[in-house]
Amino acid sequence: xxxxxxxxxxxxxxxxxxxxxxxxxxxxxxxxxxxxxxxxxxxxxxxxxxxxxxxxxxxxxxxxxxxxxxxxxxxxxxxxxxxxxxxxxxxxxxxxxxxxxxxxxxxxxxxxxxxxxxxxxxxxxxxxxxxxxxxxxxxxxxxxxxxx
Numbered sequence: 001x002x003x004x005x006x007x008x009x010x011x012x013x014x015x016x017x018x019x020x021x022x023x024x025x026x027x028x029x030x031x032x033x034x035x036x037x038x039x040x041x042x043x044x045x046x047x048x049x050x051x052x053x054x055x056x057x058x059x060x061x062x063x064x065x066x067x068x069x070x071x072x073x074x075x076x077x078x079x080x081x082x083x084x085x086x087x088x089x090x091x092x093x094x095x096x097x098x099x100x101x102x103x104x105x106x107x108x109x110x111x112x113x114x115x116x117x118x119x120x121x122x123x124x125x126x127x128x129x130x131x132x133x134x135x136x137x138x139x140x141x142x143x144x145x146x147x148x
Contacts, residue, residue, distance in 0.1 A: 038065055038084035039123040043097040043110075047132035048079045050108040051099055057083045057110045064089045067110060083110060091127075094118035098131035108133060 048070065057065035069082040085091065094115030099108055121127070 037087060039087055040068070041083050041085050041091065041121055041123075041125060041127060043081050043083070043127040043130050044073065044076065044078040045081060045097075045099065045130050045132050046078060047135070048081060048099055048108075049133045049135060050101070051081065051110065051133065052108070055107065055109050057085060057112060059089065059112045059114060064112070081110065085112075091121040092116060092118035093121055093125065093127070094129065095121070095127055096129045096131065097127045099133040101134070101136075105136075 051067065051070065053067055053070060055067045056063045057067065065083055065085040067081055068084045071080045071082070072078075073080050081097075091112065092115040094117060096113040096115070098111045098113065100111045101108055
């Protein structure tokens with residue numbers, strides 16, 4: 001009898017440990033399981049140098065989503081960025097998507113500037129007004145060689 005109680009306690013402890021590991025993996029890995037808090041919006045850019053999947057999407061300096069996928073449209077010659085935007089945020093099709101940098105050499109993020117006069121964006125729609133990432137190396141080399 002005593003042996004059975006000890007084995008049961010160890011089994012429960014192991015199961016609780018595994019559940020804790022799974023929970024922390026999902027939370028720390030930024031995995032969105034069974035979540036309907038976001039909707040998909042796409043944007044095409046001529047250059048997305050330095051932007052990565054899971055980079056934040058911000059509006060007015062507040063994080064409202066994340067970059068979910070980055071692809072290439074060879075027919076149009078553009079990089080296509082898919083982002084998940086909070087359902088609480090209403091965008092219009094005249095919104096501007098720009099790739100910005102945190103600090104001078106920081107990580108890239110996607111900044112959304114809301115429009116106002118366009119039609120509401122539906123899940124899966126594409127924003128057409130975009131601003132590509134600024135190439136700091138090219139700017140510094142132009143400045144160094146007196147081309148500015």
